[in-house]
Amino acid sequence: MKKKPLQVSLHAREPSVVELTVGDRVQLDRVIPSSHGYVAERHGRLLTPGATRVALPPGHYFFKTLSDANLRVVTGGVAAGIAADNKGDWPDATPTENPPPPAKGDEAAGERPTLTIE
Secondary structure (H helix, E strand, O other): OOEOOEEEEEEEOOOEEEEEEEOOOEOOEEEEEEOOEEEEEEOOOOEOOEEEEEEEOOEEEEEEEOOOEEEEEEEOOEEEEEOOOOHHHOOOOOOOOOOOOOOOOOOOOOEOOOEEEO
16 A cells, blocks of 8 residues: 655744654754745754654744654644645644545545654
8 A cells, every 4th residue: 555645743832842753764844934925944954764852943844754753842832733735734724633634536545654742
C-alpha cells in the first residue's frame, strides 16, 4: 500500500523547545506572512532520523513525514496537530489532534503515519 505523507503543524505561543522523533529526514519550515500570503522558510538544519531537540521562537511551523512521529514539549507552549493538505490554510487553521477529512476524488486513501504528542 502506498504511504501518504503526514503534515504536522505546530504553533509556538512562546519561545519553546520541543523534541521531535521521526523515522526519516524531515525539513521543519516556519510559515511567515508576506505580501503574497504566507511563505514557508526552512527553520534550522534538516532533521535526521531519531530524536532531535529544536528551539522554536513564537510562530507557525510545519513538517511532512512518511514515518510515525513523536512530539514532546520540553519547555514553553506549543499546540500541535495534523494539518489539512491545503497549503492555503497554514496559519489560519488552529492545530488539532483530529485527523483531516477523508480523501475525495480518484486518489486512493493510502496509509498515513501517526503523530504522538506527549
